[in-house]
Amino acid sequence: MSTRTVTYALGTTGVAPDGTPVRVPLGAPPDAEPDLGGEHLLLNIGPQHPATHGVLRLVVELDGETVVRCIPHVGYLHSGFEKLGEYRFYNQIIPLTDRNDYLAPMSNNVGVALAVEKLMGIGITPRCTVLRVIACEMSRIISHLVWVGTTGIDLGAFTPFLWAFQQRERIYDLQEMWTGARLTTSLTRVGGLMADIPEGFTAGLREFIQTFPRTLAELDRVLTRNAIWVGRTQGVGVMTAAEATNWSLSGPMLRASGVPFDVRKDQPYLGYETYDFEVPVGEHGDVYDRYLVRLEEMHQSTRILAQALDRLPDGPINVDDPRVILPSKSRAMSDMEAMIFHFKQVMEGVTAPVGEAYLGIEGPKGELGYYFVSDGSAKPVRWRIRPPAFLNLAALPKMAEGHLLSDLIAINASVDIVMGEVDR
Amino acid sequence: MNPSVAALRATFGSAIGRAMELCGDTIVYVDRAHLVDVLRWLRDTPGQAYDYLVDVTAVEYRDRERPLEVVYFLRALARVADLRVKVELDPAGELAVDSVASLWAGANWLEREVYDMFGVTFRGHPDLRRILMWETYAEGYPLRKDFPLRGRFSRAEQVRQALNANPEAHYSLEELSLADVQAELPPDMVDRLRRGERGTVPHSE
Numbered sequence: 156m157s158t159r160t161v162t163y164a165l166g167t168t169g170v171a172p173d174g175t176p177v178r179v180p181l182g183a184p185p186d187a188e189p190d191l192g193g194e195h196l197l198l199n200i201g202p203q204h205p206a207t208h209g210v211l212r213l214v215v216e217l218d219g220e221t222v223v224r225c226i227p228h229v230g231y232l233h234s235g236f237e238k239l240g241e242y243r244f245y246n247q248i249i250p251l252t253d254r255n256d257y258l259a260p261m262s263n264n265v266g267v268a269l270a271v272e273k274l275m276g277i278g279i280t281p282r283c284t285v286l287r288v289i290a291c292e293m294s295r296i297i298s299h300l301v302w303v304g305t306t307g308i309d310l311g312a313f314t315p316f317l318w319a320f321q322q323r324e325r326i327y328d329l330q331e332m333w334t335g336a337r338l339t340t341s342l343t344r345v346g347g348l349m350a351d352i353p354e355g356f357t358a359g360l361r362e363f364i365q366t367f368p369r370t371l372a373e374l375d376r377v378l379t380r381n382a383i384w385v386g387r388t389q390g391v392g393v394m395t396a397a398e399a400t401n402w403s404l405s406g407p408m409l410r411a412s413g414v415p416f417d418v419r420k421d422q423p424y425l426g427y428e429t430y431d432f433e434v435p436v437g438e439h440g441d442v443y444d445r446y447l448v449r450l451e452e453m454h455q456s457t458r459i460l461a462q463a464l465d466r467l468p469d470g471p472i473n474v475d476d477p478r479v480i481l482p483s484k485s486r487a488m489s490d491m492e493a494m495i496f497h498f499k500q501v502m503e504g505v506t507a508p509v510g511e512a513y514l515g516i517e518g519p520k521g522e523l524g525y526y527f528v529s530d531g532s533a534k535p536v537r538w539r540i541r542p543p544a545f546l547n548l549a550a551l552p553k554m555a556e557g558h559l560l561s562d563l564i565a566i567n568a569s570v571d572i573v574m575g576e577v578d579r
Numbered sequence: 580m581n582p583s584v585a586a587l588r589a590t591f592g593s594a595i596g597r598a599m600e601l602c603g604d605t606i607v608y609v610d611r612a613h614l615v616d617v618l619r620w621l622r623d624t625p626g627q628a629y630d631y632l633v634d635v636t637a638v639e640y641r642d643r644e645r646p647l648e649v650v651y652f653l654r655a656l657a658r659v660a661d662l663r664v665k666v667e668l669d670p671a672g673e674l675a676v677d678s679v680a681s682l683w684a685g686a687n688w689l690e691r692e693v694y695d696m697f698g699v700t701f702r703g704h705p706d707l708r709r710i711l712m713w714e715t716y717a718e719g720y721p722l723r724k725d726f727p728l729r730g731r732f733s734r735a736e737q738v739r740q741a742l743n744a745n746p747e748a749h750y751s752l753e754e755l756s757l758a759d760v761q762a763e764l765p766p767d768m769v770d771r772l773r774r775g776e777r778g779t780v781p782h783s784e
Contacts, residue, residue, distance in 0.1 A: 230711040273603075403686075414656065515633070
């Protein structure tokens, strides 16, 4: 009787007859006992659970450790923004969007202002255009930093979280410098911005652009070829290109599956077609590719920021249109006409022509769309947010069913949800 | 105007209503009975290839005479072309339209949200439940124009209902039946769950 010595190494189930180590199979082992235990387990995750990134609740049916069925429950953070918007002037809607995707508030502010301007047929000044691009790309960076940090924690890596949040803090300082608020920025106004950038802002942002790639390189070094990270993310939660399209995924989720659609490239707004940047596209549509896409997007965002700072023109930030832009306080107090415009805007609001407009921007989470329907009054008949995180989350059961429970956490993290936007 | 509108008229004739261009976007009205056929044709016909559903929502106007509209935002990803398809529903009649969840999986949650917020029923939807509001929410449909901003019930009534909610009703009966947990529950709890979790949603006047 011959004996064979088998050496076990981390991440392997043993050694094949030819001497090569056998990798631990992803997902449930195919030869697992089908009736092991026999009974399915009903497991509730959330709404108060750190790995659900907010108040998401998942009811999971488990067979052993394998997810048989996953039922997401959303709505715990529903605030009725769309209903509130129907009772507010267009400029009063902008603060509501701060609380929508609260990890990237300036990007929401820009989106809603662009949609209202499309509805009213207002152009914006060149300086305002470039400043809004800066706002959008700063938002993309902080949103992706939160994503990479929290996803790292979900998968057991604590260090990237600290690095990511340190860098995020620097952008928050810049946001505070510009708008006076870290989170509730309310940056835009219809036809312009609430404020021009203060002195020292460009220098601060330039310093950030120069030093931030070092953090990205560190993140890359600690995660991209990390055996645990790769083993937990590759081949997990796969969506093919056809499935991603059919499930209306957008943003990094769609591009990780190999669909090269980016609103900035395909339906450009804010002059994005004049910037030199690449859109990273994945191949496999798994959690790992979503990580790679987001990491590269941060690189590209710093490129866009550098170009925007280089070309930032002088000039006014608001359009010269007394219908939508409040006159300065001194003019309103000394000039009769300016005072009338001031009074009418504050008391009656800015009216939009009868009609409707939809405008989608490439938010950090995906296509962030705003749809306005107007009946000619100063308040919209209908204000609709097209929430990218909501639609990306809808595909969670499709991605998670059949995987292990621990993979469910990785897949859920890869969606990059923010419940303020999912529940609105 | 998007050339798909002319192609639709040539194929479906009178099922295609008026079309217009607003703020650069093409909007076309479709007869309710032919909605799924039209959308399937738009998705599958080469040269149209609207393979991506951007959004589904509904619009109710302040003018009570105007019908409620269900709006479908379509996009052909390869051609980068957008088309907005609308269906008109008479608020006095049955607020129902066929589901397109069989064409686009992404429509599943979007249609649930329209049902939740406007009370529009999507026939053939695989899982038409409330999504943002809880399942026993009894005040009606929040985004309808006759729904008051602060809700239909008084604050006192809302608080009373929240305090009286069945704390055991964390799971729907469907979820419990998934894992054969229901068989192990005492009969009175099953009964409470049945009453608590699956209350019928009253129709808003």
